[in-house]
Amino acid sequence: MQARIAIGFRLMPGGWGNIGFLVLVSLLLLGFIAPLLLDLSPYRISAELLAPPSWNPLSVPVLGTDDLGRDMFARLVYGARCSLGIGFVVVAVSLVIGVGLGLLAGVYGGWLDALIMRLVDLLMCLPSILLAIVIVAVLGSGLGNAIVAVTIIGIPRFVRVVRSMTIQEMQKTYVMAAFASGSSRLRVLWSEVLPNCVPPVIVQAALGFSDAILEIAALGFLGLGAKPPVAEWGAMLADARPFIESHPLLVVMPGACILLTVLSFNLVGDALRDRLDPKLARL
Amino acid sequence: MSLVNMPGAGANEVVLRVENLCKVFRLPGAHGQAFKALNQLNLAVTRGRTLAVVGESGSGKSTMAQLVMKLQRPSAGRVSLRLDSGMRDIADLPARELYRKIQMVFQDPYASLNPRQRIWRIVSAPLCNYERLSRDERQQHALHYLQQVGLGEAQLHAFPHMLSGGQRQRVNIARALATKPEILILDEPLSALDVSVQAQIINLLLDLQRDLGLTYIFISHDLAVVRHFADQVLVMKSGDMVEWGDVDQVLENPAHVYTRQLLQSVPGRLIDLPVRTQSASVVADG
Ligand SMILES: Nc1ncnc2c1ncn2[C@@H]1O[C@H](COP(=O)(O)OP(=O)(O)OP(=O)(O)O)[C@@H](O)[C@H]1O
Ligand SMILES: [Mg+2]
Numbered sequence: 397m398q399a400r401i402a403i404g405f406r407l408m409p410g411g412w413g414n415i416g417f418l419v420l421v422s423l424l425l426l427g428f429i430a431p432l433l434l435d436l437s438p439y440r441i442s443a444e445l446l447a448p449p450s451w452n453p454l455s456v457p458v459l460g461t462d463d464l465g466r467d468m469f470a471r472l473v474y475g476a477r478c479s480l481g482i483g484f485v486v487v488a489v490s491l492v493i494g495v496g497l498g499l500l501a502g503v504y505g506g507w508l509d510a511l512i513m514r515l516v517d518l519l520m521c522l523p524s525i526l527l528a529i530v531i532v533a534v535l536g537s538g539l540g541n542a543i544v545a546v547t548i549i550g551i552p553r554f555v556r557v558v559r560s561m562t563i564q565e566m567q568k569t570y571v572m573a574a575f576a577s578g579s580s581r582l583r584v585l586w587s588e589v590l591p592n593c594v595p596p597v598i599v600q601a602a603l604g605f606s607d608a609i610l611e612i613a614a615l616g617f618l619g620l621g622a623k624p625p626v627a628e629w630g631a632m633l634a635d636a637r638p639f640i641e642s643h644p645l646l647v648v649m650p651g652a653c654i655l656l657t658v659l660s661f662n663l664v665g666d667a668l669r670d671r672l673d674p675k676l677a678r679l
Numbered sequence: 680m681s682l683v684n685m686p687g688a689g690a691n692e693v694v695l696r697v698e699n700l701c702k703v704f705r706l707p708g709a710h711g712q713a714f715k716a717l718n719q720l721n722l723a724v725t726r727g728r729t730l731a732v733v734g735e736s737g738s739g740k741s742t743m744a745q746l747v748m749k750l751q752r753p754s755a756g757r758v759s760l761r762l763d764s765g766m767r768d769i770a771d772l773p774a775r776e777l778y779r780k781i782q783m784v785f786q787d788p789y790a791s792l793n794p795r796q797r798i799w800r801i802v803s804a805p806l807c808n809y810e811r812l813s814r815d816e817r818q819q820h821a822l823h824y825l826q827q828v829g830l831g832e833a834q835l836h837a838f839p840h841m842l843s844g845g846q847r848q849r850v851n852i853a854r855a856l857a858t859k860p861e862i863l864i865l866d867e868p869l870s871a872l873d874v875s876v877q878a879q880i881i882n883l884l885l886d887l888q889r890d891l892g893l894t895y896i897f898i899s900h901d902l903a904v905v906r907h908f909a910d911q912v913l914v915m916k917s918g919d920m921v922e923w924g925d926v927d928q929v930l931e932n933p934a935h936v937y938t939r940q941l942l943q944s945v946p947g948r949l950i951d952l953p954v955r956t957q958s959a960s961v962v963a964d965g
Binding site: 572 | 748854
């Protein structure tokens with residue numbers, strides 16, 4: 397039990413990262429617990445259109461309603477759930493694929509390494525949002541395809557860091573000692589190489605989260621991701637655009653949510669990097 | 680193991696034979712030059728004996744060890760090992776069978792232990808390639824082998840950085856013993872240790888040889904230790920085999936200039952054992 401608590405504390409990234417961490421935890425609670433406790437619906441339409449925020453926590457549309465009379469607070473909460481949920485799926489899938497490819501490239505080298513790394517270069521040579529647009533254009537627009545696109549874009553960061561770690565590790569004498577005791581390549585990767593990849597991969601995952609959320613929102617804003625009725629921050633931003641002068645808060649609120657989330661993930665990622673992976677720290 | 684301890688049985692039996700072993704490295708670059716690290720090496724190792732391999736730095740000693748351990752592929756030649764069924768080429772042996780017979784202690788006792796693993800995990804890792812073991816069983820086995828090399832419960836859960844150099848080398852030896860090998864390759868097992876610890880490790884190795892009937896290939900810089908420790912000696916120079924024979928004969932009566940140079944560069948050190956580490960002058964002279 398004490399160990400559990402200790403691990404909980406070790407998850408805290410430290411410094412500014414702690415603030416980011418707390419923001420993310422509260423967003424997570426808001427997105428996944430609030431809908432269970434409160435009677436919130438992102439789609440229910442009330443008669444009050446474009447109601448201003450009341451700023452009174454007891455009144456029902458706390459943050460007012462949008463142009464169709466939908467509760468802004470509910471939509472933001474469901475947007476948090478959407479962004480964090482999608483971010484999680486995207487990071488999890490691109491992490492698994494990226495780590496796998498990185499290990500393959502690092503262990504086998506040769507043409508397989510060359511092939512994987514050229515594909516990675518290809519993915520990294522365009523700005524990610526442009527690439528996301530290209531992929532969505534090929535696959536067709538929609539939230540599902542946007543997720544696929546962002547997942548693909550998330551892969552290279554993991555491939556690169558895991559490949560370089562693997563190449564370094566495979567030179568180590570203790571890896572040779574593992575081979576010399578009859579361990580198979582798979583076992584060596586699993587028990588000697590992979591554990592050393594964990595810290596940089598965690599750092600990349602935190603940074604990948606923020607990129608994924610930003611890209612999903614951008615695609616939503618461009619109308620290539622989430623489609624109108626869905627409560628997604630990027631799409632909400634796009635919906636609110638016509639009212640930017642008359643009701644600026646409709647734009648500011650989802651925008652601030654995106655900013656806050658992305659910023660928090662970056663703070664956490666950077667703090668983790670400083671702590672877990674000093675070699676990679678930005679200068 | 681019991682077979683080995685039986686007096687007479689398998690005496691003078693060759694357990695490892697190296698024939699025409701060559702290793703050529705291609706140096707990096709588009710038209711990489713070929714570099715001969717090992718050239719036409721021949722040797723035979725007798726059961727229960729110690730063969731020392733000496734030579735200056737870069738003479739290919741570790742390369743030879745890695746070829747014999749099948750950690751690298753030879754450019755030419757072969758290594759064969761005695762199994763119950765007779766001599767077998769290690770190229771045809773599955774890893775599981777090979778590493779049951781032969782194990783190695785690596786040159787650097789610091790680098791050869793994974794810094795992120797606890798000692799019990801390191802020592803029992805080889806066993807996991809042969810049977811499924813629970814955590815408890817692994818710790819029991821690890822403790823057994825640690826006790827065999829003079830360590831104990833105190834080190835079981837430590838990380839490598841918590842141990843002294845001599846203790847780490849003992850852990851390395853314990854790991855090498857874990858598959859109950861018959862042949863142990865010791866790649867400069869003393870060079871990273873200070874003198875008092877060197878003597879302890881030598882005594883440990885001698886005890887283990889006596890108790891377990893181990894056959895050693897002992898790579899070293901230090902001719903004084905070799906003389907005390909080995910039965911036969913192989914002298915190498917830049918990948919070539921210079922001289923090979925019984926220790927007394929080669930060190931008393933070196934047939935080759937290079938051996939004589941090696942001997943001269945360690946003046947007065949052939950008689951008494953408590954010795955200084957690595958003779959740096961060997962390198963300088965050669
Ligand atoms: N992977 C490799 N690629 C190219 N050259 C290599 C490689 N491994 C070893 N060599 C070269 O082969 C030669 C022999 O190296 P080796 O490590 O066997 O020497 P050694 O006798 O063990 O020396 P030391 O006493 O310093 O350990 C050296 O010149 C080394 O540079
Ligand atoms: Mg060496």
